[in-house]
Amino acid sequence: MTKILVVDDEPFVVKILEDRLKKSGLEVITANDGEECLDKALQRPDLILLDFILPVMDGSQAMIELKRNESTKDIPIIVLTAMPSRDGGKKFFGLGAADFILKPIKLDLLINKIENVLKKQEAK
Amino acid sequence: MSIKEEKLKEDFIDLISHEMRTPLTTIQWTLEYFLGGFTGEISPLQRDYLKMAEKDSRRLGVIIDDLIDIYRIQSAKINLKKEKTDILRLINDCILMMKGDLELKRITVVKRASTYLPYAYIDQQSISDALIKLLDNAIKFSCTGKEIRVSAAAADRITISVEDYGCGIDPKMLPRIFKKFEQLTRIIGPGRQGIGLGLSIAKALVELNGGEIKIESKKGEGTKASIAIPLLKNSEGGRT
Numbered sequence: 001m002t003k004i005l006v007v008d009d010e011p012f013v014v015k016i017l018e019d020r021l022k023k024s025g026l027e028v029i030t031a032n033d034g035e036e037c038l039d040k041a042l043q044r045p046d047l048i049l050l051d052f053i054l055p056v057m058d059g060s061q062a063m064i065e066l067k068r069n070e071s072t073k074d075i076p077i078i079v080l081t082a083m084p085s086r087d088g089g090k091k092f093f094g095l096g097a098a099d100f101i102l103k104p105i106k107l108d109l110l111i112n113k114i115e116n117v118l119k120k121q122e123a124k
Numbered sequence: 125m126s127i128k129e130e131k132l133k134e135d136f137i138d139l140i141s142h143e144m145r146t147p148l149t150t151i152q153w154t155l156e157y158f159l160g161g162f163t164g165e166i167s168p169l170q171r172d173y174l175k176m177a178e179k180d181s182r183r184l185g186v187i188i189d190d191l192i193d194i195y196r197i198q199s200a201k202i203n204l205k206k207e208k209t210d211i212l213r214l215i216n217d218c219i220l221m222m223k224g225d226l227e228l229k230r231i232t233v234v235k236r237a238s239t240y241l242p243y244a245y246i247d248q249q250s251i252s253d254a255l256i257k258l259l260d261n262a263i264k265f266s267c268t269g270k271e272i273r274v275s276a277a278a279a280d281r282i283t284i285s286v287e288d289y290g291c292g293i294d295p296k297m298l299p300r301i302f303k304k305f306e307q308l309t310r311i312i313g314p315g316r317q318g319i320g321l322g323l324s325i326a327k328a329l330v331e332l333n334g335g336e337i338k339i340e341s342k343k344g345e346g347t348k349a350s351i352a353i354p355l356l357k358n359s360e361g362g363r364t
Contacts (some may be wrong), residue, residue, distance in 0.1 A: 010146060016153045023162050053142065082145035083138055084192060089249075090205055104149035104185055107156050109220050 002118065003027040005045035007037040007062070008080075009054050017049065020107050021114075034062035041072045047118060052081040052092075063095040076121050078113065080105075137195060144188050151181050175228050182225065186260065190321040193253065197328045204247035204332060208356050211244050211276050212237055215284065218255045219274065222263060229268045236275040244282045245356040246333045254326040254337070258286040258349045261322060265290035265347065278355065281335070285350040293341040301339060302327045326351075 004026050006017045011032070018028045029045060031037040034057025041048060048066070052059035059079065066072045076098035085091065089100030098117045101110065155178040158166060166174065219226075219233055226233065244251075262272045266288045273287040293301065301323050323339075330337045330351045341347040 010150070012150045013146075013153075016150065016157060020153070020157060020162065081142075082149060083142045103145050104152045106221060106223065107153055107160075108223065109217070112217075112220065 001025070001027045002047075003029065003043070003045040004114065005029050005031065005037065005040050005043075005048045005075075007031045007034075007040075007048060007054065007059075008051040009033060010051075013051070021111070024111055026114075034058055034065075037062045038065055038069075038072075041066055041069075041075060044071070045075060046121070047098075047114060048075055048077045049080050049114070050077050050097075052079055053083055060091075060095060063092075063097070067096045076117050078117055080110070137192065141188065141192050145185075148181060148185055148188070152178065152185070155181065179225060179228055186322070189253070190325055193325045193329070194321060197325065197332070204250065206245055206247050206333070209244045209246050209248050209251075211241055211282055211284065214248060214252055215255070215274060215276060218252055218259060221256060222259050225260070225263045226272075229263060229266065229270075231263055231266055231269070232271050234271055234273045236273065238277050240278075241276055241282065242278050243356040244353050246335075246353050250329040251333060251335075251351070251353060254329040254351060255284060255286070257322040257326040258351070261349070262286045262288035262290070262347070281352040281354055283350050283352045285348055287346065287348040289346040292343040292345050292347055293339070294343050295341065298339060298341060302337075 002025075004021055006014055006021070006028055007030070008014050008017070009032050014030050014032065018030055021028050029040050029043060031040045033055045036056075037048070037050065037054075038057070050059050050062065054062065057065075059081070063077060063079075066075065066077065077096065078099045078101060079089070079092040079097045080101045080103060082103040084102060085100065089097070092100040098120070099113055101113060105113075155174050157163060159171065159174050159178065215235070215237075219235075225231075259272070259274075266272060267290060270289050272289075273285070275285045275287070277283050277285075303324065323337075327337045330353065333353055335351055335353040338350045338352075339347060340350075
């Protein structure tokens with residue numbers, strides 16, 4: 001089963017994403033900060049849905065660490081944030097994000113984007 | 125204003141945007157979750173109320189986006205990330221984003237496109253934002269159960285058109301509709317909603333991409349809004 005790691009410090013965001021993704025037949029693991037994200041990423045999820053403004057370790061540092069680690073560097077990351085990007089997501093793509101999504105986004109569209117990234121990853 | 129002050133102002137705008145978008149996200153997701161039937165069956169009355177709440181939460185999202193876009197355009201803070209773009213895919217994504225509003229008014233979208241469409245060379249986010257604003261207007265001013273036509277054709281540029289069969293706009297009023305803060309409701313009539321920034325922003329976003337926006341309308345018959353955007357040239361990796 002495809003495994004998604006959802007990382008967000010808003011408990012309700014995590015809960016509703018977890019419930020909705022599970023309804024789409026995906027396995028979900030969760031983390032509430034950047035450090036926990038690094039730990040959970042060792043469980044080799046197929047994709048990480050990462051908020052950027054996070055406590056303990058922010059999304060930017062978490063991405064750097066994920067890309068530095070041999071066992072997590074190939075996991076595609078979708079940055080899902082409520083913080084607008086002034087450079088069209090350039091910063092996130094520069095850090096190795098597979099996609100960048102600004103909240104709020106329709107859940108159906110989010111799932112569509114997750115599927116697209118997973119398809120691209122499979123084709124690699 | 126010094127560079128430091130400007131940076132503080134930008135950070136403040138980003139922070140406000142973040143603080144408004146976060147609760148809005150959970151509100152919209154909750155409503156979408158219920159409407160999707162994931163919590164069990166809902167009655168038709170519950171569905172109507174939830175759909176109204178969903179519509180208004182999206183409207184609030186549009187207002188937040190509009191205010192931030194206006195600020196950025198005025199400050200020329202939009203940094204475009206122009207790239208090779210599959211226009212049909214961009215159109216489909218935009219239509220999907222409007223799914224809730226389309227369903228609410230039972231509006232069908234009829235898509236038409238040239239069999240062969242070259243890639244465009246645009247900043248996807250800003251053109252998506254502009255197209256969503258055109259779709260939003262078309263839905264807003266269409267009657268329930270009507271049709272909206274979305275077409276894409278290529279010549280020296282790619283033209284995307286959104287055509288509705290709504291109340292239309294008086295031709296004398298057309299030059300005014302791109303004016304910032306102009307209430308479209310004042311032009312078209314009472315009973316409509318919105319703060320009138322959408323078309324001004326769409327125009328600015330399209331022009332930032334080197335494109336053009338055009339509105340044709342006949343009162344009582346409908347409105348056709350078109351955006352013409354640059355093609356990907358061969359030197360930029362375009363199709364030959």
